[in-house]
Amino acid sequence: MSPANERAVEPLRAWMPIARKVLTPLASVALAVLIGSLIVKLSGGDPVAASMALFSGAFGTPNQVGETLLRSTPLLIVGLGLAWGFRTGLFNIGAEGQLFVGGLVGAWLGLLLGGLTPWVSLPLLLLAGMAGGAAWAFVPAVLKAKVGAHEVITTMMFTYIARYLVSWLVVGPLKAPGPIPQTRQLPQSAILPLLRDVSAALPFGRAHLGIVIGVALAVVVWLLLKYTTLGYEARAVGFNPAAAENGGISIAATTVKSLCISGALAGLAGCIEVLGIHHRLFDQFSSGFGFTGIAVALLAKNHPLAVVPAAILFGALSAGATTMQLEANVSTKLISIIQGLVIFFVAAEAVVDWVIRARQKKAVSADAAR
Amino acid sequence: MPLGDVLNPDLFASAVRIATPLALAAIGGTISERSGVTNIALEGIMLTGAFAGTAVALATGNTWIGVGAAIVFGILVSLIHAFASITLKADQIVSATALNIGALGVTGYLMEVMYGHPGTTDPVTTLPPLFNFQGPATGVAGTVFQWVDGVFLSYTPIVYIAIVLAIVLNWAMYRTKWGLRLRALGEHPRAADTVGISVVRGRYLAVLASGALAGLAGANLTLEQVGTFTENMTNGRGFIALAANIFGRWTPGGSYLAALLFGFADALQIKLQVFRDVIQIPPQFYYMVPYVLTVIVLAGFMGRAIAPAAIGKPYEKEKSS
Amino acid sequence: MPVLELRGITKIFPGVVANDAVDLSLDRGEILALLGENGAGKSTLMNVVYGLLAPDGGEISVEGKPVRIRSPRAAIDLGIGMVHQHFMLIEPLTVTENIVLGREPSRRGVIDFGAARAAVRELAERYGLHVDPDVRVADLSVGMQQRVEILKALYQGAHILILDEPTAVLTPQEVRELFAVVRTLTAEGLAVVFITHKLEEVMSVADRIVVMRAGKVVGETRPAQTDEAGLARMMVGRDVVLRIEKKPATPGDVVLSVEGLKVSDDRDLETVRGLSLQVRAGEVVGVAGVDGNGQRELVESLVGLRRPSAGTIRLRDRDITRDSVRDTIDAGVSHVPEDRHRRGLVLEFDLAENIILGDHDASPYSSFGVMHPPAIAATARRRIEDYDVRAPSERVLAGNLSGGNQQKLVLARELGRDPDLLIAAQPTRGLDVGAIEFVHRRILDERDAGKAVLLVSLELEEVLSMSDRILVIYEGRIVKELAAGEATAETVGYHMTGGGGTKLSGPAAPAPEDGGLKL
Numbered sequence A: 001m002s003p004a005n006e007r008a009v010e011p012l013r014a015w016m017p018i019a020r021k022v023l024t025p026l027a028s029v030a031l032a033v034l035i036g037s038l039i040v041k042l043s044g045g046d047p048v049a050a051s052m053a054l055f056s057g058a059f060g061t062p063n064q065v066g067e068t069l070l071r072s073t074p075l076l077i078v079g080l081g082l083a084w085g086f087r088t089g090l091f092n093i094g095a096e097g098q099l100f101v102g103g104l105v106g107a108w109l110g111l112l113l114g115g116l117t118p119w120v121s122l123p124l125l126l127l128a129g130m131a132g133g134a135a136w137a138f139v140p141a142v143l144k145a146k147v148g149a150h151e152v153i154t155t156m157m158f159t160y161i162a163r164y165l166v167s168w169l170v171v172g173p174l175k176a177p178g179p180i181p182q183t184r185q186l187p188q189s190a191i192l193p194l195l196r197d198v199s200a201a202l203p204f205g206r207a208h209l210g211i212v213i214g215v216a217l218a219v220v221v222w223l224l225l226k227y228t229t230l231g232y233e234a235r236a237v238g239f240n241p242a243a244a245e246n247g248g249i250s251i252a253a254t255t256v257k258s259l260c261i262s263g264a265l266a267g268l269a270g271c272i273e274v275l276g277i278h279h280r281l282f283d284q285f286s287s288g289f290g291f292t293g294i295a296v297a298l299l300a301k302n303h304p305l306a307v308v309p310a311a312i313l314f315g316a317l318s319a320g321a322t323t324m325q326l327e328a329n330v331s332t333k334l335i336s337i338i339q340g341l342v343i344f345f346v347a348a349e350a351v352v353d354w355v356i357r358a359r360q361k362k363a364v365s366a367d368a369a370r
Numbered sequence B: 001m002p003l004g005d006v007l008n009p010d011l012f013a014s015a016v017r018i019a020t021p022l023a024l025a026a027i028g029g030t031i032s033e034r035s036g037v038t039n040i041a042l043e044g045i046m047l048t049g050a051f052a053g054t055a056v057a058l059a060t061g062n063t064w065i066g067v068g069a070a071i072v073f074g075i076l077v078s079l080i081h082a083f084a085s086i087t088l089k090a091d092q093i094v095s096a097t098a099l100n101i102g103a104l105g106v107t108g109y110l111m112e113v114m115y116g117h118p119g120t121t122d123p124v125t126t127l128p129p130l131f132n133f134q135g136p137a138t139g140v141a142g143t144v145f146q147w148v149d150g151v152f153l154s155y156t157p158i159v160y161i162a163i164v165l166a167i168v169l170n171w172a173m174y175r176t177k178w179g180l181r182l183r184a185l186g187e188h189p190r191a192a193d194t195v196g197i198s199v200v201r202g203r204y205l206a207v208l209a210s211g212a213l214a215g216l217a218g219a220n221l222t223l224e225q226v227g228t229f230t231e232n233m234t235n236g237r238g239f240i241a242l243a244a245n246i247f248g249r250w251t252p253g254g255s256y257l258a259a260l261l262f263g264f265a266d267a268l269q270i271k272l273q274v275f276r277d278v279i280q281i282p283p284q285f286y287y288m289v290p291y292v293l294t295v296i297v298l299a300g301f302m303g304r305a306i307a308p309a310a311i312g313k314p315y316e317k318e319k320s321s
Numbered sequence C: 001m002p003v004l005e006l007r008g009i010t011k012i013f014p015g016v017v018a019n020d021a022v023d024l025s026l027d028r029g030e031i032l033a034l035l036g037e038n039g040a041g042k043s044t045l046m047n048v049v050y051g052l053l054a055p056d057g058g059e060i061s062v063e064g065k066p067v068r069i070r071s072p073r074a075a076i077d078l079g080i081g082m083v084h085q086h087f088m089l090i091e092p093l094t095v096t097e098n099i100v101l102g103r104e105p106s107r108r109g110v111i112d113f114g115a116a117r118a119a120v121r122e123l124a125e126r127y128g129l130h131v132d133p134d135v136r137v138a139d140l141s142v143g144m145q146q147r148v149e150i151l152k153a154l155y156q157g158a159h160i161l162i163l164d165e166p167t168a169v170l171t172p173q174e175v176r177e178l179f180a181v182v183r184t185l186t187a188e189g190l191a192v193v194f195i196t197h198k199l200e201e202v203m204s205v206a207d208r209i210v211v212m213r214a215g216k217v218v219g220e221t222r223p224a225q226t227d228e229a230g231l232a233r234m235m236v237g238r239d240v241v242l243r244i245e246k247k248p249a250t251p252g253d254v255v256l257s258v259e260g261l262k263v264s265d266d267r268d269l270e271t272v273r274g275l276s277l278q279v280r281a282g283e284v285v286g287v288a289g290v291d292g293n294g295q296r297e298l299v300e301s302l303v304g305l306r307r308p309s310a311g312t313i314r315l316r317d318r319d320i321t322r323d324s325v326r327d328t329i330d331a332g333v334s335h336v337p338e339d340r341h342r343r344g345l346v347l348e349f350d351l352a353e354n355i356i357l358g359d360h361d362a363s364p365y366s367s368f369g370v371m372h373p374p375a376i377a378a379t380a381r382r383r384i385e386d387y388d389v390r391a392p393s394e395r396v397l398a399g400n401l402s403g404g405n406q407q408k409l410v411l412a413r414e415l416g417r418d419p420d421l422l423i424a425a426q427p428t429r430g431l432d433v434g435a436i437e438f439v440h441r442r443i444l445d446e447r448d449a450g451k452a453v454l455l456v457s458l459e460l461e462e463v464l465s466m467s468d469r470i471l472v473i474y475e476g477r478i479v480k481e482l483a484a485g486e487a488t489a490e491t492v493g494y495h496m497t498g499g500g501g502t503k504l505s506g507p508a509a510p511a512p513e514d515g516g517l518k519l
Helices: A011-042 A047-059 A062-087 A095-112 A118-147 A151-171 A210-227 A229-239 A241-246 A251-278 A289-299 A304-328 A333-369 B009-034 B042-060 B063-087 B092-115 B139-153 B157-175 B177-187 B189-194 B199-226 B237-247 B252-273 B283-287 B289-301 C042-049 C072-077 C095-100 C113-127 C142-155 C172-187 C199-205 C228-236 C295-302 C325-331 C340-344 C351-355 C373-386 C403-416 C433-448 C460-466 C489-496
Strands: C004-013 C016-026 C031-035 C057-062 C065-067 C080-083 C160-164 C191-196 C208-213 C216-221 C254-264 C270-280 C284-288 C310-315 C333-336 C421-425 C452-457 C469-474 C477-483
Touching (some): A011 A047, A011 A289, A047 A304, A062 A095, A062 A210, A062 A289, A062 A304, A095 A118, A095 A151, A095 A289, A118 A251, A151 B237, A151 B283, A151 B289, A210 A229, A210 A304, A229 A241, A229 A251, A241 A251, A241 C340, A251 A289, A289 A304, A304 A333, A333 B063, A333 B092, B009 B139, B009 B157, B009 B199, B009 B237, B009 B252, B042 B063, B042 B092, B042 B199, B042 B237, B063 B199, B177 B189, B177 B199, B189 B199, B199 B237, B237 B252, B237 B289, B252 B283, C004 C042, C016 C042, C016 C057, C016 C216, C031 C199, C042 C080, C042 C160, C095 C142, C113 C172, C142 C160, C142 C172, C172 C199, C191 C199, C199 C228, C208 C228, C216 C228, C254 C295, C254 C452, C270 C284, C270 C295, C270 C310, C270 C477, C284 C433, C284 C460, C333 C403, C340 C403, C351 C373, C351 C403, C403 C433, C421 C433, C433 C460, C452 C460, C460 C489, C477 C489
Parallel strands (some): C031 C208, C080 C160, C160 C191, C284 C452, C284 C469, C333 C421, C421 C452
Antiparallel strands (some): C004 C016, C057 C065, C254 C270, C469 C477
């Protein structure tokens, strides 16, 4: 073996991954926004006015900051779940369905538990929402673990099933009196307090306690991933299932656990959405948070702490979109184009990663090649 | 419940009609996956094809040009997927998800920009059935005619195109140079490379072909079945098509038959809805049928079908091993 | 004029010069052995010739004409064929489909299978490489698959044939058959490059020998002008201990006892068919056999990765037949897997995370599901030191280590656990001499410390030199047990093909005197 081989690592490269982790997602967003502007321009709009409207719509007033936080909340929580799944090598594309079930369970139990004090009923409802989301992920998880049915297809199918389930419940058994397909308003004990009611220093309109729960969860998920055997096993299976299995880790059990954790967080996001803003269930209560969450998690490179800024970014885009439509006459649909672009660039950015990793691997395996 | 109201030629005819977009996309998925590239983007490609077909048909007033446009745009979107997954070696599922979300956004956005109202486009003239036979209306001869005409002769052109493609491609996959090389690419790309077959070219062609087929599937939805484009009208069909491809064991013929099974279940569910006052089941549960069936099919058959060995893996040419 | 001439070929991988200004020439009708240990640059050089790797410098001439070989297609067009160490065969396809792939006889795109089959038959006839053209490659033995590979190269019109480590997966008898085939080919005017690291093969088959070391050609000779020791010195660059020093074994109680074991593979075919064996404390039991005779499934069932359909596995007096990997580890079984990249290590994990894999949910590394980083780091540092893993810290990713250091890392985990039974599958695959010596030494140390060791290897020389008892596996059963003293490559090889030997042909080479050199 040549001396060149003996040099096991290149310490100078150690900082590179960290810089890349921060810079390339930013570049992805910048590029996506640039293309978004181009689309606006080409369809006869004014990209500058649109951006200004977007920005002021997201951050212009405390109320608008509140809207941004409001929309970031479900993205943050569902994004954490997706990140956990990705870390285990699972693509929970159907988080939207688990989110629906979480909202459904929250609303249903909330209506039942009207008599309790919020101190008891809120934690109970949030846990129930998580359980609902986890349960909805459980069947796809078991199918993945036992027969290898791809979770991308099964969780997606379960999303459609969940939507029809909710749409039946709000016109059927849970329907409130009146023409609108929705449930009754939740009792006060089942409603998450607004930030401005918690403290006068937080005058953020409709934003509620959910964002605080979300940020706290980001820290919790990060600690779980890094410092518990649960997280260790999830990462091991995500990186190399065969080696994990050889180390006594059950791939099937880890798959089920991870997809259920992912589902639990999605369910919590849906539950918080119902308890925090809508205070009732109706069939359009989520505007695709489960799908936007994919962009959030990928942009954060599946790092739980990075999910927070990524969620706020997409929350701001979503909150500002309405103002953009009103003031600059640009369709809110532009935002979902930008989401797609961000995911695409993050995926394509894996190229940068891949090139560098491949080079490192090559250096290592070159001795095997000779 | 009168059996004739359910078990009639129309049941089978609607099964074939419903199966057609699924089958076209599923065959597209088969070709792409046989070359080693997963194509979760079928959903977005189909949606793009459906929209482009409608928009161009509206603009030109010619539905067939719309069909052509659907195919061209299907190819264009799949070109992005091919570039990301073959050239850039990006994660194929992630890049395809980006396309699905992007396609939803772009079609929704353009619809508002072009037609000024969200939700749906203006209506378009649909393609008429290919044949129009007249036959006896009554008696045994009438019944026979109704069945033959209904089940075999009542369809629009793309329905027949799908059947022909399923048969021809199934033959081609096992009998032609193209088919042999395609199968080689998805099983062992390096082996194909070492005998001088270009992995990149073969995979690009396969992915583009799947785009053309999924685009055609979209054209069938708007230009033959519905007559307008509505937002997110594919409704998970791309994913169901992937399941059909798996159930059909990665063969064009199998994909078609699997799609036909889904089509039949869906057609039956629609027929049975007529009786929902008799058997008290809310319509939402009928709507769930294709999705539940997809899960059941995957659960039952996934373990038994053997996927192409190199599926989903980017090919690294200069890999030293 | 040489049919193939290389001048100054240089190939650089990041951080490593794999080929350093290599010159080589090949004549018509000759068998050139390209000798060197793992990592010397032989395969890289031939991959350059075959157009799979682009050289960073140098020139290639074929038949005296300078050429640039940018792709395998170009190489094939120049009459260069290559049989890769890992076969380039598509298992679900038939023999004919594999052979004609890329040059299918066809009319307007439709393959003429009749013509294809006839062409395959004719070639097989001409070179004596008989094989059923309609059978699926997946259903062929390894030796037959190699024939298909050679036929494929001949079908493509090769007159220069590169064989990359062709004997690695063959029995001694199959090796002799291969040599006979190669001689037939050269008699027909082909030129053959024979890549190997096995000295006795070189001595018996080569016309000329070129030795490579660390990316350079370090010598050229002929079998008549040298001997194995001389070749070994040239190859490694120092005197090599041809046989590993070891004390006589002092076997104790039975540690592992397997009775009537039946195991199926991923395709649900029963590959272990009623196998029984025992391993005692303080002995190395070697399992020799041709690849695909149930070794993988045997090992996987012993360590809990695969559930046997019948039979029992006992560890001392405990029945571990149905135990999970988790329980098997806890019972005191360690496993050095055959593929360290696939099963042995999580390359994206750092060294510390890899070292605790399998013990991660036990004290002192974690309690109640919470990991203890200081304890993990302390153990990792100690093991890295003990097992001589060359790395600046335990935080380095395993993927950044060289192959030898990765295998030391696997040993650091598996042996550091202090097991009762060590199961080592192909523990030295792809390693250089230094690392091989290290691994062998450590395994023998375990034996001397009273551990039971089961060594499963396709390298016959490794089994012969390491084992105190040798078991020959054939079609999922142990067909022969030999004491270390009575086993030679010939006797073991005879039983590796089921002891039948009826279908064997070709000239019988004299059995190597001392079992040769393990490298």
